[in-house]
Amino acid sequence: MHLQVDSVLQSILLFPVHLLVWLYSVLSFLPWYYMTGAGQKKVMSKRVKARSTSGCTDGPYRSIDHFDRLAKEDFPGKDTLDKLFDHAVERFGDAHCLGTRDVLSEENEMQPTGKVFKKLILGEYRWLSYNDVDSVVSQFGSGLAALGLQPKSTIAIFCETRAEWMITAQTCFRHNFPLVTFYATLGEEAIVFGLNETGVSHLVTSAELLETKLKDILHQCPKLKHVVYVDQKKVSTEGYPAGTSIHSMQSVLELGVRPEHVGREIVRPEPSDLAVIMYTSGSTGRPKGVMIIHSNLIAGMTGQCERIPGLGPKDTYIAYLPLAHVLEMTAEISCVTYGCRIGYSSPQTLSDQSTKIKKGSKGDCSVLRPSLMAAVPEIMDRINKNVMSKVQEMNIIQKTLFTLGYKYKLEQIKRGYDAPLCNALLFKKVKKLLGGRVRIMLSGGAPLSPATQRFMNVCFCCPVGQGYGLTETCGAGTITEVADISTGRVGAPLICCEIRLRDWVEGGYTSKDQPNPRGEILIGGPNVTMGYYRKENSNQDFFVDETGQRWFCTGDVGEIFPDGCLQIVDRKKDLVKLQAGEYVSLGKVESALKNCPLIDNICAYANSDQNYVISFVVPNQKQLTALAKQRGIMGTWEELCTHPEMESVVLKEIKLVATNIKLQRFEIPLKVHLSPEPWTPETGLVTDAFKLKRKELKNHYLHDIERMYGGK
Template sequence: MLIYLSSFVQIVCCTNEHQFTNTQKLVSVVTLYATLGDDAIAHGINETEATIVVTTQDLLPKFKAIIQSCPRIKRIIYMQDQLGAKTPAPSPAANVDVIPFNKVVQRGEELGPNGPSCSPSPDDIAIIMYTSGSTGVPKGVLLTHRNMLTTVKAFSDAICIFHDDVFMGYLPLAHVFELLAESVCLLMGVPIGYSTPLTMVDSSSKIKRGTKGDVSVLHPTCLTAVPLILDRIFKGINEKVSKGSWLKRALFDFAYQYKLKWNKRGFSTPLLNRVVFGAARQLMGGRVRMIMSGGAPLSPETHELIKMCLCVQVIQGYGLTETCSAATVMDMHDDSLGRVGAPATNVDIRLVNWEEGNYRVTDRPHPRGEICVGGTNVSPGYYKNPEKTKEEFFDETGRRWFKTGDIGEIHGDGSIKIIDRKKDLVKLQAGEYVSLGKVEAQLKTCPLVENVCVYGDPTKHFTVALVVPNPGHLAGLASRLGKNDIDFELLCQDPQVEQAVLKELEEHGKKSKLARFEIPAAVKLCTEVWSPDMGLVTAAFKLKRKDIQERYQHEINRMYAS
């Protein structure tokens, strides 16, 4: 086996699964997130019996920490640091060869085009993709070559790609959505420029002041994004507008409403795009025409503002690792908000009653229920986990089906809207059901909130929230309370500030039409920004509820006690 480990992705190539001759073996690729933690990485390596690791130079120290628990690893191939940093010396006691990637390239050039090779069949395993583990130990999802090509066709049918497009890749390649999007680009001959969230724009933390970020150099036309990234852009634009003079704010609001009105009628506003929204468009390089959003539902407010201010198409899709990222995709000409589109090519969608949540296919005006996805894009199951495979997959009418756990409703034109998730549902003491994900999605649009995790104890009659506040907006709120020049950490510990944030959330929740019992009754302000490195969110920025609860259990108990 071979494993590739970078700051975004590790890939394990299983060279012992499909042997054709004495010298030729069919290789399956296994992906792991570098942010999973040492135990989870070791679990994936040992479960897939990897023998070779490919990683980046900066992550060699991480591998030294877990190499003793991975006895099958015989070789580590590392990508050299582009800035010429010194390579950490390998540990001879580990009996592992450490080789730079350029030597592998050199070896390939020596072998030439006549080296050993073999071709896979459609049902051979192409990738064993480990999930990011938002609900526990990561599971290895088996994806065949047939699964992959089905999704590539579905994406190619749904999205218009032109010969002069430039794609910017910055999401982890261990994320199935990014992997398949880039596969379509490779198929269509579209160049890909690789970036990171730390170097993307001119103001990113790893860009020297006065120099250009990746988007300013690359000028991409297409990119993929998860809702959290778009939510941050949404807040950034709102914050910049709010700091302008009353004249600029009035002009922006007039231009926004004017453009929105004519866009709904099917017309564009090229003059406004240049004069009013040109500066916002330059934030992403000035050429972006399409943003593909996936990984979680995108709020209608964020969808609309990104579309209007950046002058781009925002196309939502829906899929899971188990469905090879394909399920539904919005039509290019669909101007609606909050929906994820109709079933993609070669994909079937069905709804199943969920009585506990009171969702039924007989509901009117829209049928509602748990979404099940069927088709040649659906995975054979989980690697070495037959119990979980039997629980979540089934075969019917000659199709492979997967129970997603997501609740959707089907509209008259065939488009689907994600309205709930079974795993996020909590029943409070008084019998009300609260969808934690739904509440969080609404609260995240509040300017004060950088990130939020809502917790509900079934033995209590209310929910509580852990909030990562926006430092700038929190300082503004504190200033209105007469608390100036106070450190951010001290503000987060101030009970008066905490109560003011809670009041803001209550007002925002009412504006977002949340029910009284859905709005948190207590908050805790967290000074730490939740990142994948902390283990509190996945690499796709989904909340790891169990880990967050364990880390802040004392604060949760305090909120309920108060």
């Protein structure tokens, strides 16, 4: 009875709101439509963006904006990365280039669980101009040469995302030192392997990584002679191998300005020279070093930048993703090329609510107020769940108004329109979580769910471009156009490359499929890299066609729509055949079930000797704790995760979500293990782009796999 009364009251209260929204829509639509050019945007969204050059359904598909030939460079004659940077310095000299916040103080904060978290209070951003960076690059290059580094000799960087990383990269590009990159979270064994495989004699790192990770393994790298740490603080040089010299970046800069080293001739690179050997963190096995030449990166960035309208000096980019990832590295080099300023951050200091920001002080987004931002789906999913959990804490009127506004704007966006009044009244506060000025977000690294993409569109009032590319293609492949209002797709081929579909009969995908052709995605163009370093046996995924164009076989399965846009539908390596003969795509199952509010992360697993799928789940702590409380189940977080009843609750929710999104019966996990610890790159269970490391996850949960399959 009470529920009925509440419902009637809610309807009465909302009637004037619905009436007001209707009146506003009627009165404002025509002026808004013509003032904002909404009609033209709808036309752009529906236009054909790419088509087959051969007329065949398997392609190759090429952007209609560069249909005659593939684009190789954006600035004529600027065919190497050092030329791009020199061009930027000439154009933007005294403008802000790279910015870093000072740490004003550090405090230890005791958590209710008894854990101690380090909290930071940070100052404003301090900026280096383009001229400043140019000067440091010259000095650092001279200093490294004085330490014996020769042109075309490799130098490694093992460092967090920060201004010194980009300074080191630009130094290497100018002086023709091929740069070997490693993720800051890469394991010790993988680092030793990469350093020895490339035979580097010089390494750039941070003081923290030097003392916590490198100190114990340098004796395993006999060819490494010089280690440069980029921090201002003093580091003890005791306890290192006798043949290894430890230098501060400042001392190398001072070495570079000595009279005997100034004016030393610089050997500039050619477009075909090696620019980067990028070690992927790898979801399976040992890391592989992808060989990227200057012309590869120039072509890839030409394609990427064409999809970002208005890129230029008015833009501010927030840099916090791993710079050893091709998405972040090419994004930052592109920003420098076009005169944007880059403010450095980290996932722990990104927003006011981030884990390392002291309550009451400002996170990096609030201070920097970026206009451009790249993100991996994992981070967007996290933002989505945090905002929606705050909505659940609102009173009934606030929650109802937010829901009404959200649904109204969602409908408008689906039709290709906007809701300016909702933006001003409801979503302004949400926008401020990321500084309030973000005009474009770019997602890459993994599939972004349509629900999360729509959430970001609605609450942060900006388009979310979803891209698809690999380290092997310089991160370039496809990116959705800003005007494209569809979700779940990754856009049309960039102007630097083209895409073909190769039949995969075993998986059930062919170019004759209806309604759209499907198959393994092959990417071809000047952005396709030169293969894996010293891995001749692994280079079968690369080939050169009869015209001399390089291609890469991605292992991903795609579907091409009539407008030339691509959707990723499967991955060959994620396909498992069950005992009864059904094929299960683990990636498809995971992507679908991540929409479940109880799940923060999930790994589906299937054994070919069994006839059902199981799963490991990192549950949402807030949601699961609330459900446990409703059922009278008490205990620590670890105890809740191992409680049989809570496993049943999550499994029931999984089945409900799976049924609603029409997963096949055999695709739905029948058993679940709840993990109290989140999966981060530091745990070694996911890559730096938060892709699952299936082999490591299998080994980590071996006991639970045996239990769920009725073993021990």
